[in-house]
Amino acid sequence: MSLSPPSAQNLTHCVSLSASPSPTVATIDLSALAHNLTQVRSLLADTCQILAVVKADAYGHGAVVISRTLTQLGITRFGVSTVQEGIALREAGIRGSVLVLGAVFPNQIPDLFAHGLTPAVYDLDMALKLAQHARSQQEPYVVHIKVETGMGRLGLSPDEVVRLLQSPPFKGPLRAEGLMTHLADADGPYPAYTQAQIARFRSALSQIEAAGLSVPLVHTANSAGILLHPSSHFTLVRPGIMLYGYPPDAGGNQIPNLKPLLMLTTTVAQVRALAPGDHVSYNCSYTATRPTRIAVLPIGYADGYSRSLSNRGYVMIKGRLARIVGRVCMDMTMVEVTEIPDIKPGDEAVLIGQQGAAQISASDLAAWQGTIPYEVLCAIGTRVPRVYRELGPHVEHGPGSRS
Numbered sequence: 492m493s494l495s496p497p498s499a500q501n502l503t504h505c506v507s508l509s510a511s512p513s514p515t516v517a518t519i520d521l522s523a524l525a526h527n528l529t530q531v532r533s534l535l536a537d538t539c540q541i542l543a544v545v546k547a548d549a550y551g552h553g554a555v556v557i558s559r560t561l562t563q564l565g566i567t568r569f570g571v572s573t574v575q576e577g578i579a580l581r582e583a584g585i586r587g588s589v590l591v592l593g594a595v596f597p598n599q600i601p602d603l604f605a606h607g608l609t610p611a612v613y614d615l616d617m618a619l620k621l622a623q624h625a626r627s628q629q630e631p632y633v634v635h636i637k638v639e640t641g642m643g644r645l646g647l648s649p650d651e652v653v654r655l656l657q658s659p660p661f662k663g664p665l666r667a668e669g670l671m672t673h674l675a676d677a678d679g680p681y682p683a684y685t686q687a688q689i690a691r692f693r694s695a696l697s698q699i700e701a702a703g704l705s706v707p708l709v710h711t712a713n714s715a716g717i718l719l720h721p722s723s724h725f726t727l728v729r730p731g732i733m734l735y736g737y738p739p740d741a742g743g744n745q746i747p748n749l750k751p752l753l754m755l756t757t758t759v760a761q762v763r764a765l766a767p768g769d770h771v772s773y774n775c776s777y778t779a780t781r782p783t784r785i786a787v788l789p790i791g792y793a794d795g796y797s798r799s800l801s802n803r804g805y806v807m808i809k810g811r812l813a814r815i816v817g818r819v820c821m822d823m824t825m826v827e828v829t830e831i832p833d834i835k836p837g838d839e840a841v842l843i844g845q846q847g848a849a850q851i852s853a854s855d856l857a858a859w860q861g862t863i864p865y866e867v868l869c870a871i872g873t874r875v876p877r878v879y880r881e882l883g884p885h886v887e888h889g890p891g892s893r894s
């Protein structure tokens with residue numbers, strides 16, 4: 492949270508995807524996406540490709556519009572978590588490569604093939620099941636292989652990779668386009684754990700090479716890897732949070748020049764006067780101690796505005812900070828506006844973004860909630876319409892080869 496002056500907004504008109512006006516809106520600035528992509532590119536070697544992580548509805552920003560915009564900006568590879576997320580991109584016309592980073596279950600394999608999604612293979616059994624389906628295809632089906640080097644979740648151990656690549660599924664039905672691992676502590680203060688993960692990953696690569704095999708796309712780096720561990724870049728990187736304008740570590744030792752895309756606003760529904768002793772919201776956790784005015788906002792935890800902000804967080808109204816009082820409800824939140832004059836129903840309240848000289852970021856909300864900005868952004872509910880500010884006219888488009 493800060494009181495620094497707002498930066499100039501030079502963006503164009505808004506495109507609303509909602510049918511009817513909503514008092515609560517997430518406004519997403521696609522020029523900021525272009526800016527952040529440029530920042531990512533500036534950290535990479537010319538030969539290093541980018542796979543944009545758009546899982547969890549592009550961290551709450553709307554995977555379809557984000558992927559379309561990134562396609563315009565030269566990105567041809569996308570990462571989702573589930574087969575369903577991949578299908579949603581295909582149905583919206585996204586043609587690029589879509590890598591399913593998470594689990595794929597046998598009953599999802601027909602859909603995976605039908606939509607040309609790329610699985611990240613994490614055990615031999617999965618490879619065998621994919622190969623069964625792939626036998627009816629004319630070309631080998633493209634997959635990536637996920638190596639477990641210290642994250643403690645999905646993946647083969649480094650020593651199993653060569654055996655997998657030499658197994659029957661990779662003698663025709665499947666083709667390994669990529670080899671990947673995921674870094675557990677790239678945003679942590681000490682590099683040793685990440686270095687050890689990279690060393691384990693490199694041991695798998697050396698074994699592949701020694702066996703006379705090769706895999707063209709090699710990738711380990713999330714945003715923190717991109718930013719803090721150049722040795723993790725290899726031939727492809729997988730940024731998520733950086734694209735959405737936040738550094739991976741909110742405390743960050745190295746703050747890149749990023750612009751948050753998302754602004755969350757709502758509208759004052761009612762302004763009420765409280766007498767000393769009056770209570771607000773469930774369980775009466777707030778009691779007025781003086782004549783107090785509150786504004787009622789039509790947003791609550793069903794919209795992803797966390798109940799843990801009760802009596803803790805702030806919003807901005809008329810460029811001033813207004814403290815949340817009482818419990819955040821499912822659909823409503825109350826804020827104290829005693830010191831902010833002339834507030835009336837219809838006034839804008841900003842929950843994430845800038846208003847006048849005041850600013851609240853998803854990192855501020857995360858600090859109040861005891862979480863990370865990822866969770867704050869992903870939590871913004873489907874009831875909140877996403878409204879897009881289009882790319883400005885002078886957006887820098889990346890070279891085609893750098894996708």
Ligand SMILES: Cc1ncc(COP(=O)(O)O)c(C=O)c1O
Nearest residue numbers: 544592673713714729730731732
């Ligand atoms: C496998 C994988 N790669 C890349 C990312 C992107 O991470 P970040 O948002 O920190 O850049 C994620 C996100 O959790 C992930 O699960």
